[in-house]
Structure formats: C-alpha cells, structure tokens
Amino acid sequence: MFEQLGLIGCGLMGGSFALALKRAGLVKRVVGYSKSPSTTERARQMGVIDVEAPSALLAVSGADIVLLAVPVSATEASFKAIRHLVGPNTLIMDVGSTKRDVVDAARRVLRDHLGCFVPAHPITGKEVSGVEHADADLYFGKQVILTPIERTFTVQLEKAVNVWTALGCNVLKMSPQSHDAAYAAVSHLPHLIAFALINSISGQAQGKDYLSLAGPGFRDFTRIAASDPKMWRDILIANKEELLEQSKIFQNTLQDLEKLIATADGDTLEDRIEKASQTRANWRISSPKSLK
Ligand SMILES: NC(=O)C1=CN([C@@H]2O[C@H](COP(=O)(O)OP(=O)(O)OC[C@H]3O[C@@H](n4cnc5c(N)ncnc54)[C@H](O)[C@@H]3O)[C@@H](O)[C@H]2O)C=CC1
Numbered sequence: 001m002f003e004q005l006g007l008i009g010c011g012l013m014g015g016s017f018a019l020a021l022k023r024a025g026l027v028k029r030v031v032g033y034s035k036s037p038s039t040t041e042r043a044r045q046m047g048v049i050d051v052e053a054p055s056a057l058l059a060v061s062g063a064d065i066v067l068l069a070v071p072v073s074a075t076e077a078s079f080k081a082i083r084h085l086v087g088p089n090t091l092i093m094d095v096g097s098t099k100r101d102v103v104d105a106a107r108r109v110l111r112d113h114l115g116c117f118v119p120a121h122p123i124t125g126k127e128v129s130g131v132e133h134a135d136a137d138l139y140f141g142k143q144v145i146l147t148p149i150e151r152t153f154t155v156q157l158e159k160a161v162n163v164w165t166a167l168g169c170n171v172l173k174m175s176p177q178s179h180d181a182a183y184a185a186v187s188h189l190p191h192l193i194a195f196a197l198i199n200s201i202s203g204q205a206q207g208k209d210y211l212s213l214a215g216p217g218f219r220d221f222t223r224i225a226a227s228d229p230k231m232w233r234d235i236l237i238a239n240k241e242e243l244l245e246q247s248k249i250f251q252n253t254l255q256d257l258e259k260l261i262a263t264a265d266g267d268t269l270e271d272r273i274e275k276a277s278q279t280r281a282n283w284r285i286s287s288p289k290s291l292k
C-alpha cells in the first residue's frame with residue numbers, strides 16, 4: 001500500500017493508472033499535476049486525483065510513488081522539476097512509448113536518485129487522449145515492459161513489478177535498446193504508415209470521394225491514424241534511428257510486392273500473401289497466462 005501517488009500528467013495513461021491504483025486499494029491519496037490547470041481541475045472533478053498540485057514538485061512532495069505520464073519530450077523537464085524532492089525510497093516510473101531517450105534523460109538529471117527510476121511502457125492505450133478517456137480497466141490483462149538499467153535499485157524494481165502485477169499486467173523486462181528496436185517495428189512503423197496512408201489518399205483531388213467509399217478493412221487498418229499528433233510527433237522523432245531502419249525494410253518489402261504485381265507474377269505474389277496471411281492468422285496479443 002502506497003501513501004501517496006504523485007501524478008505528473010493527468011491524461012489518459014496517468015489518469016487510468018490513478019483510477020486503477022485507487023480501485024485496487026493500493027494508494028491512500030493521489031496528488032496530481034498537469035501543465036494545464038484546467039486539466040488538473042478536471043481530473044479532480046472526475047475523482048481521478050484527490051488533490052490538485054500547482055507544480056510537479058508539489059505533487060511529488062510526500063509521495064512514495066511517482067508516475068510521469070507526459071509526452072516523452074516533457075520527460076527531462078519533469079525530472080528536473082521533481083528531483084529535489086525524490087527520497088531514496090521513492091519509486092518513480094514513467095509510461096513513455098520510447099525508452100532510450102527517457103533513460104538518457106533520467107541519467108542526465110536524476111544522478112544520485114537514478115536508481116529510484118524504473119522505466120515502464122504499458123502496451124495498452126487508445127487513439128484518443130485526455131483525462132476524459134481515463135479508464136480503470138485500461139491496464140488489466142495487458143503487457144508492461146520494464147527497462148531497468150544497471151543502476152536501478154532492486155527494491156524499486158521489485159515494487160514496480162508488484163504494482164503492475166497487482167493491476168493485472170504481465171510484466172516483461174528488457175533493455176531500453178531492445179525495447180526501442182521492437183516497438184519501432186510493431187508500434188511506431190504501423191502508426192507512421194497509417195498517417196502516410198490517410199494523407200496519401202486525402203491529398204488526392206478525388207481523395208474525399210475515395211474515403212467516403214471505404215469499408216471495415218480500411219477502418220481497422222487506419223484507426224490509429226486518429227492518434228494525438230503531438231504525442232506521435234515526439235515518439236517518431238525520439239526513436240528515429242530504429243524507426244527509419246524499419247521504414248527502409250518496409251519499403252523494400254513493398255517494392256518487392258510492386259515488382260510482382262507489375263510483372264503479373266501471380267504465383268510468387270500468392271506465396272507472399274500466403275506467408276503474410278498465415279503469420280497474421282497465428283498472431284495473438286500476448287496476455288498473462290491466467291487470462292488467456
Ligand atoms: N495514448 C496511448 O495509447 C499511450 C501513450 N503512452 C505514453 O504515455 C504518455 C502520456 O500519453 P497520454 O496519457 O496518452 O497523453 P494525454 O495527452 O492524455 O496526457 C498527457 C498529460 O500530460 C500533460 N502534460 C504535457 N506536458 C506536461 C508537462 N511538461 N508537465 C506536466 N504535464 C504535462 C498534459 O496536459 C496531459 O494532461 C506519453 O509519453 C505516451 O508516449 C504509452 C502507451 C500508450
């Protein structure tokens with residue numbers, strides 16, 4: 001049981017964490033801070049937080065657990081804002097979609113308190129942002145990736161595993177590098193392609209008409225193109241090396257298919273589609289064993 005959650009960023013991810021922690025009876029009090037005072041006020045009105053803090057530092061004052069749930073570009077400034085009130089027993093986590101940049105920011109800013117920080121990335125979310133969409137069930141049955149580094153304290157790492165497990169998550173550990181390489185392929189590239197696809201159609205003279213004719217396959221394929229622009233701008237740039245590498249591999253694969261279409265090589269094209277079809281048919285989102 002934690003005494004106080006200091007929540008920096010009272011939006012979709014942070015608000016959902018606060019609601020889930022409260023519902024599980026794991027925290028006595030949630031003190032929240034968001035950059036915009038109206039968001040912090042809304043979070044309190046909704047019962048997501050108990051107390052509005054006028055600064056990140058004051059949200060962390062007295063907290064034994066701190067969650068940074070801000071755009072990844074705001075991580076370093078948030079660490080700077082709170083570092084003077086971090087105690088040796090505090091557990092600090094984030095929920096950022098990229099991990100190498102977040103860990104680099106922690107190394108630069110937290111110094112003696114670096115061990116208190118357990119980088120985390122819950123593999124769940126929505127294409128809509130904001131505290132209005134916060135949901136106590138968001139994390140239940142989902143994966144959470146922790147990317148501890150050599151200086152992460154064992155006690156804080158154990159506490160982090162216990163908290164996410166208590167919320168019904170399956171916890172995996174990997175290096176920040178492995179995390180960013182994997183999520184460039186299975187999250188950042190799909191978002192990039194969805195954004196590009198929508199723009200490539202809507203940019204055509206007939207684009208509006210074409211979009212009005214689209215069906216469920218298009219809807220499923222492009223849902224994530226409606227995601228938050230600022231959040232995704234940050235993610236794509238923060239993980240640019242890995243993402244551009246994945247984009248190159250994707251473009252080569254696309255060109256290979258284009259050649260088969262241009263030369264009407266139906267047999268090879270069918271083989272390629274068969275391979276994709278089988279891989280996708282056998283794919284499932286990983287979930288905790290007990291929830292399968
Ligand atoms: N939305 C999603 O599906 C997922 C998002 N994430 C990560 O979670 C983090 C938060 O995303 P969401 O909750 O979706 O966004 P959100 O927009 O719903 O919430 C972010 C909150 O942070 C506040 N904020 C922005 N800059 C700040 C600063 N400098 N100091 C204090 N507060 C600040 C905003 O006012 C907002 O209330 C991002 O780093 C994102 O990469 C991770 C997994 C899924």
Ligand SMILES: O=C(O)C(=O)Cc1ccc(O)cc1
Nearest residue numbers: 097122123124125126127224
């Ligand atoms: O909307 C969806 O399905 C997502 O893919 C949400 C999401 C967005 C960012 C992440 O880092 C993880 C999950």
